[in-house]
Amino acid sequence: MENSATYLMYIPLFPLLGAVIIGLMHVFTCKRPIFEKFYGIIACIGPILSFVLALRVFFNLKGMPEEGRYLIQKAFTWFQVGDLDVAMGFLADPLSSLMLLFVTFIGSLIHIYSIGYMGGEKNYAKFFAYLNLFLGSMLVLVLGDSPVVMFVGWEGVGLCSYLLISFYTTETENVIAGNKAFIVNRIGDLGFVLGMSFLFWAIGAHGFDYMALKANAHHLAPGVALTVCLLLFVGATGKSAQIPLYVWLPDAMAGPTPVSALIHAATMVTAGVYMVARFSFIYAHVPVAGSIVAWVGILTALLAAIFGMFQDDIKKVLAYSTVSQLGYMFAGVGVAAYSAGIFHVFTHAFFKALLFLGAGAVIYAMHHQQNIWKMGGLKKKMPITYYTMVIGALALAGCPFFSGFFSKDEILFMALANGHWGIWLVGVAVAGMTAYYTFRMIFVVFHGEPRDQHAYDHAHEAPLVMTLPLIILAVGALFAGYLNLPAIFGGDQEVTHWLAPVVVEHHPHVSKFVELLAMCASIVAFIIGIRLAWQRFGKGAEEPTFSGFTEFAYHKFYVDELYDSVFVQPYKRIGGAIRNAIEPNVTDAPIKLVSQLYMMVGQAFKVFQVGFVRVYAIYMIVGLSVMSLILSFSLN
Amino acid sequence: MIHSYLMVSVILFCIGMLGVISRRNVFTVFMSIELMLNAANLAFVAFSRLHESMDGHVLALMVMAVAAAEAALALAVVILLHKHKGKLDTNVFSLLKG
Amino acid sequence: MFEHTLSLMIFLPIAAGLILLLTPAGKGIARVTGIAISMAALILGVDVFTKFKPVGELQFTEFIPWFPHVGINYSLGVDGISLFILLAASVLLPLVFLLFTTKEKGYYANLLIVQGAMAGAVCAADIILFYIFWEIMLLPVFFMLGLYGGEKKIAATLKITIYTIAGSLLMLAAIIYLGVAYHSQFGEWNFAISKLTQLDLNGGVATLAFIGFMIAFAIKIPLFPFHTWLPDAYTEAPTATTFVLSAIMAKIGVYAVIRMVVPVFDEDFARFALLLSLSGVFGMMYCGIAAIAQNDIKRMFAFSSASHMGIIALGVFTCNVQGLTGSVYQIIAHATSTGVLFLFAGIIEDRMQTRKIEALGGIAYHAPVFALYFAIALLASVGLPGTSGFIGEFLIILGAVKFSPFIGILAGTTLIIGVCYMLWMFQRVFFEKDNELTVTFKDLTLKEGICFLPVVLLIIVMGLYPQPFIEKIEPAAQIQLAHLADTQHVQVADSVNAQDHGHLLELNK
């Protein structure tokens, strides 16, 4: 078969094998550590090999005719029960190949960066084992040819996210942040599993891989389709940190910075967007579901942007900006602009990874200081980091001709073109806010005077293993946007065309004037945002105090506290009540009753137990006597 | 005819029971039990005569063997108890109290 | 090997146990005997597994007339459902003998008897034979719990005794009713399970008998309001006993429901399925929530085990092949994950002399291998894909959604509830800061590591390549459900004029 490819399974297998090898080495050598770079180099082999294979997949696909452009490998029957037949199968089509490319590329870069960043850490090997495991799981997620296989990767990345967030396990807060991430993700996973179940009972009987599902999607009743869409979207909100399940992502910054860059910015959190795009054949049938997705996305973008404007932890700022950008992506896929959404995933991976790695370099230089109000003036000390980060910030803020501009603008334009005025308006506002908080961070950290002179004196530029990935990513952040240059700039939207066979979307025809107008609105928003930031923070500013609305926003609208008092505390309290009140008093009641009954009867009969053999004989005789009397009468 | 023998058996059996429940002397109680066994033996033999089969005789023999065994054991127990308590009163031995 | 493999698996351990009890053998000899016999059972079990054909009928059947005039016979056989419980017992019990070296002779002897009786209960193809083995299986548990248990062992023994005896009596009454019903319908006595499935049971007494069976098995599983004996018994019992109770014996309850209740009482089962599944789901949630408040690690696992059993039972009550297969698969997965977790809790208790979660912390830094094994078992227990726990849980939820979307959604919460208490426990025991106590924690010895390795590997293999297991389970599951499917068809057909029919019946009276 021309579409079968036996090498697909090796793409996730390489990092997974790396994880097993490093993990075993760690277990056997953690008491007697060997040369630490050794682990790092082994860890980098897997991702790089996967990247090479991903390139091979890409060029193979490119050589194929557009209609049959997919590669498939069914490794073995995973399980088969009744009608449910799930193969451990891998599918590479334009969508997954695009994801593959940037996941393996950025994954490899971050592995290299981590060799430097994690230097001297105690659990060096463990970190790389987890990182490899994560990459393997992410590749399973991307390549899985059925929702169930995808779910394996889906949960696998959740696990690795948990392990890496709580990587510094001696601190309770880190572990709690990890737990929070895992549990909140699990809430989303519940939606995913239920969505899969409903989907299976509706149309899964003739095969439960994407090919078969896509072929049978038109049999789906509208109500079921809506249910499936919403349940799957619950899964996506968990993984991709959307309202109402976004709360775990800011806390997830407790993990090492490369983790934040790889998992919580570039790859894992975009899995939800990828999943919605994967299921575009269902979402396309249910516009209502799409609108819900889009609105949730854009509201998340707004909310996270508001929070982002008041954070003082450099990583938290970036975390909220990630949530916010993820919101854009969902707005994109929600308005059926799947290629635009995925394209934003693609560009975002570059500039957000870049920003995180840059922030990591800063944190590394400042000896694990993360509060931006303790930094300042680092521009002179860390020029490479500064310039690369500025490129990243410009891309994030949507500066024209940087990658973020093209992708974000595409989303907003598609929202407008498909008639979602509200989403477009909010989107433009958020774009301005994005520019504001991004440059607030840049100005406070790199400009002005140093606020902590001691730390400033010891700050220095990061080593080459760390700056090299920064530079590569900066190049990506600069030019990734040109892959999907819209027609208005003379491009031919290559990514959109590449994805066209997979995702179900249609391009409404809108006049050039509207397109230009929309673009101008975005640019204006960007300029206003960056100007405000310059005014306030450009020349150095002191840590502000908050009151009123700003205080409310600074405390993130008290959402964490709300969740804690509405879900967590009652849960624990019910548990305590069961333990202290219900178990001993209610469910144990019958058995206590029985034993008390026995005790009472026993006490009553104790009277007869006088202890003299003769008396027992008398009892017997009395019994016999009574029986005899009765029998004598009955004999007559 | 046989009925009279059975009547005698019943009477002896009841007297034996009376001895067991109304006396406190260990020896008397013990011999009352022997009396009950003998009453049963008489019934066996009588029935044997009635049915003209000798199985009853065999059973009577067995009962005698059991009675002998019982006598041996019971007397051993009586000696032991007498050694322990110096009394022959059944009321002294009230270890069965719950 | 030869035609009496199953009998050998049953009577070899029982005989060895009895001989140990009757002879003045020391505990060393007892343990060596235990290892030898359980290894022999393992070899026999593997032999059965490799020769087992993936079809639904009973295999390896043996038949010896016992009381033929009342239709009670010594007849054995395994199908895809009992095979795996048999295997779980024979794979996991050698671990116990190998790992726990400090117990007395009577303990090992009792374990051997339990092993044989459990094999008997799952292999029995005659309901009376099943009942006999069921009772034999319970006896040594009382002794092990009552003689070798923890501080509150007497109360725990009393509880488990009252519950199980009550259940057993109800079951006996129901079994006798089945025999009588068979006699009145077919004119002969027969207690073979396959024959009893042909019974046409309806009416009040049949429902009572059904309830009798269900209560007996609900106590053993345990299903929601009958679970109260479990936390005490699991907590107070010595580790190996808890392990046997949770890993295998509770599963025999589920097995019995699948094997005896589903095909025999098809109509009543279909009628009560909703109520039963609610009980399963509610039990899962209730015990899962209770687990988070426990500060005794073993007690927490006890509640967790009860919570999982609720889900496993739910799989049976969903009345479809996905749910049932998932349930059987989850039985093995749960035996390997939670069972092993109980063993690990035992190891912690042995080394730290405490089971209090608060007293622990930071074990992972001093025992990385132990932490790794523990984490794998824990992840299987919370149903992470790639471990054995996921396949079963997914199939059960899938089946539950088919059965009723509402139940399905509730069942899905197991994903969340399980992870909450497990992670919180893991955090407080393995992470955070170590203290004076846990600094002294010794990692697994080489022997322990090698003993646990096959089980840990099994957890992963069963998650990645479950098909060899599933292909053996599924045909048997289909057969058990065949009756149910017929009943449901009839019910659908009858439901239209059911009311008129009822009136007619009353008129006839």
Add this chain to the structure above:
Amino acid sequence: MVHLAKKSIKKGALDIMFADWLFILFTVCAVLGAAGLVSFRHPMNSAMSFVVTLISLAGLYALLSAKLIFATQLIVYAGAIMSLIIFIIMFLNIQNEDLPVEEGRLKNMTIGAVLIAPIGLFLMKVVKQIPGSDTVVVDPNFGGVKEVGQLLFSKWLLPFEIVSILLLVALVGAVVLAGKRGINK
């Protein structure tokens, strides 16, 4: 057979009379002995009166043509067992003060008799309802040593062996129980 039966009836008149007298004599002795057994205060007196009962019972066995039982009753029971009992009574050297004080003995026995009366009456009622033939002369060898012996060693072999084990156990038990010296002294 018919011939034999006729002969027995003809000859019976005198025999029956004589046997009846004997029966009455033995019965009275047995009952009186039994009454003595339960009512005497000193066990020695009880034992002597029990011997009377046993000998009377032996007579009754003889009347029932149970020759072997008649002999064993006299030799084993009245002889061996009773001498053992009397021996023990004398061995313990029981004085009057050793005996338990049984003040309400008469009252007790009256109440006991009232209790037991229904049992006795019921048993008698049952006995009356047993369908009994009038005495038939049995085979002269009935109850002889050879016949009973043959039966004992063929049909009743297994119970016989079990009884022998029982005796052995009793023997060992008695040795163990009574053989302990110096306990509680």
